Amino acid sequence: MQTTASPKRTSSGSGRFLREYGWAYLFILAPVLLFLVFTLYPVASAFVMSFQQYQVMGSTWIGLDNYKHMIGDDVFWKSIRNTVIFTIATVPVNILITFVLAYLIFQMKNKAQTFFKATLYLPAVASGVTISVVWLAIFDPTDSGLLNRFLGLLGIDPVIWLGQSGTALFSLILMNWLGSHGAGIILYLASMGGVPKSLYEAADIDHASGWTKFARITWPLLKPTTLYLLVTGIITSFQVFISVYLMTQGGPNFATTTIAYLIYQTAFQFYEFGLASAQSFVLALLIVIVSVLQFKAFSSDVEY
Amino acid sequence: MARVEFRNVRKEFQDHSKESFTAVAGSDFVINDKEFVVFVGPSGCGKTTSLRMIAGLEHQTSGDILIGDRVVNNLHPKDRDIAMVFQDYALYPHMTIRDNLSFGLKNLKKPKAYIDQKVKEAAAILDMEPMLGRKPRELSGGQRQRVALGRAIVRDPQVFLFDEPLSNLDAKLRVQMRVELSELHKRLGATIVYVTHDQVEAMTLGERIVVMNRGIIQQIANPTELYAKPRNMFVAGFIGSPPMNFIDASIEGGRVVVEGGSFELPAAKLDALSPYAGRKLILGIRPEDIHGEDYAPGLETSPHRMNTHIQVVEHLGSENLLYFHIGGRLVTAKVHPETKAYPGLEKPFIFDMRKAHFFDPDSEQRIEI
Structure with missing residues (x-):
């Protein structure tokens, strides 16, 4: 059978397509343009910049020199080490704290649930600066510091929390542990509410103990939420900046310099924008690799 | 297997405004050993609450419940030697069908060889050997229903409890599963308590039917008697399609x-x-x-x-x-x-x-x- 396409029909077909979908593409165009101008273009130009000695009036191409300099820089490796220690120390503990709090809140009645959800979410609303100011008062190295005063009651001498290499990074970690878990709690509570009650009833009939129900039903069914919190938690802690900037400025002796803070210093204190771009790309690459590995290791296709 | 008895069992719930609502108002009945009894009635009539009280998932406000010769009033569901098939099947979504079937036996710390044997038997009875390695979401509604049945069968319980197990299936599959349930009852010789709002299901499956309305048992009789001699207008109107x-x-x-x-x-x-x-x-x-x-x-x-x-x-x-x-x-x-x-x-x-x-x-x- 032969078919011949009529040119008239084709043109009216594309006209109809435009009439039907033209507006949709126009609406999509706005966010796409914003993304191109304010995200993709800066990322691409930063990538180019990482191979340049950046100057406002004409940069010079220096190939891989920025990357070579970075690899040979002890401070860079120290910042990686600090960032990794910070991430390993904070993310699992934070997830555990979040989970335990959510589990406790989940058992409560409606009004108590609302109270604790709101209270624990408050720090997420407060700015990082405010929280850092509070923690500066807690870590105050003199006798009047809240933490030192508490230790004094136990007969322990005051500690210069943020001023010595041995305790500075730990202090930032402690502050992170006791920081905001509100968003994670809300996510966990939503997931816990989504587990059908009949599963627990079936487990009751199936002779499951309280621990078995937790380990074999609750925890596996909350795995997607845990994975999400793990991935976003690691990304956030790889980029930790505000607390370092406001409380220690990376010191003492680079003991709290993280990659994000190093990038800031390189760019805005030493004006080495090319080197800072190279460091940024290494950070981005690290985050991508770690995220992919996590998804491979923990991803689950649990059906609710 | 065993008989189930309710002695003046009453269940009241309290709503948010602390007003009490009577779900089951003083039920008395005996379900004999190996009998297939269906509870039927409209939504909110107390049939599911009665079943859940047998299971121990709800605690009665007053009265006694007996399974076999034991008063089970204060026994935990796991100690009542019952198995239940839920309306939404309640299959563990993250476990394979094999794990779903063996979960209860593993909790009972049964030997592995025994568990394997039981799972194999149940899979053979319900024709689901090929799906043992799959997860529930990979199965159709009818297949999930079978797994839920299998999970009850492997336990060899004294009493099987079914809570509207066919309500999520399409009409054709429902007819097929009805026949399979009848055959399963003959094969297992089990005491079965079955809850449904569908009078056709009740008439076709039940050896005796308990008709409930507003928490009160209206009549307990076999299907023929229920149809021919309804005790009151509610039963007469509920049993039969179109209604009397x-x-x-x-x-x-x-x-x-x-x-x-x-x-x-x-x-x-x-x-x-x-x-x-x-x-x-x-x-x-x-x-x-x-x-x-x-x-x-x-x-x-x-x-x-x-x-x-x-x-x-x-x-x-x-x-x-x-x-x-x-x-x-x-x-x-x-x-x-x-x-x-x-x-x-x-x-x-x-x-x-x-x-x-x-x-x-x-x-x-x-x-x-």
Whole structure:
């Protein structure tokens, strides 16, 4: 059978397509343009910049020199080490704290649930600066510091929390542990509410103990939420900046310099924008690799 | 296997405003060993609450529940030796079918060889060997239903409890699963307590049926008795599809008088109805006991005729449903498809008064005649 396409029909077909979908593409165009101008273009130009000695009036191409300099820089490796220690120390503990709090809140009645959800979410609303100011008062190295005063009651001498290499990074970690878990709690509570009650009833009939129900039903069914919190938690802690900037400025002796803070210093204190771009790309690459590995290791296709 | 007994069991719930609501009002019954008993009734009638009290998932406000010879009032669900199939199947979504089946036995710390044997047996009975390695979401509704059954079977419980297990299946699959459940009952020789709101399911599956309404047991009987001798208007209206017609009537001069006609009654029936002479009562007659005059095998000479105007005709293929009004009430007749009928046609209908029921309009109880 032969078919011949009529040119008239084709043109009216594309006209109809435009009439039907033209507006949709126009609406999509706005966010796409914003993304191109304010995200993709800066990322691409930063990538180019990482191979340049950046100057406002004409940069010079220096190939891989920025990357070579970075690899040979002890401070860079120290910042990686600090960032990794910070991430390993904070993310699992934070997830555990979040989970335990959510589990406790989940058992409560409606009004108590609302109270604790709101209270624990408050720090997420407060700015990082405010929280850092509070923690500066807690870590105050003199006798009047809240933490030192508490230790004094136990007969322990005051500690210069943020001023010595041995305790500075730990202090930032402690502050992170006791920081905001509100968003994670809300996510966990939503997931816990989504587990059908009949599963627990079936487990009751199936002779499951309280621990078995937790380990074999609750925890596996909350795995997607845990994975999400793990991935976003690691990304956030790889980029930790505000607390370092406001409380220690990376010191003492680079003991709290993280990659994000190093990038800031390189760019805005030493004006080495090319080197800072190279460091940024290494950070981005690290985050991508770690995220992919996590998804491979923990991803689950649990059906609710 | 074992019997299940309720002794004056009552269950009250409290709502948010602390007002109490009676879900089950003093139930008394015995379910015999190896018996298949179906609880049926509309939503909120207390049937599921009764089942959940047997399971131990709800605790009764008062009364005693016995499984076998044991009073199980304060026993945890796991100690009652029961297995339950839930309405939503309650399969563990992250476990394979094999793990779903063996979960209970593993918790009981049974030896691995025993567990494997039990899982294999259940899989063979329910024809689900090929799906043991799959997860629930990879199965169809019918297959999930089988897994839920299998999870109950592997445990060899004293009593099986089914909570509307077929309500999520399509009509065709429901019929198929009904047959399979009946066969399974014969094969396992188990005591089964089954809850449904579907009276067809109840009639086809139950050896005895418990009809409930508003927390009160209306009647406990086998399907034939329930159909032929409903205790009250609720049971009469609930069992049978389409439901029984109720027509306002009175007894006058030895005849049953309804609006637009009257029927003569045999002397024996009249005797029983004599206390109602001159009073109102309700005539109950099933749609299948009203025939068109032109197709009423065996009733051609019946004197119980009445002319009415047909309002609506529904053609169902094997039968037709005709609708007309008597005394302000819509009446349905289920007639042979060869019966001549179209909307607006006035024709005589024959009422099979041998199968008619009479109800007291105040107590709504059936008058025994």
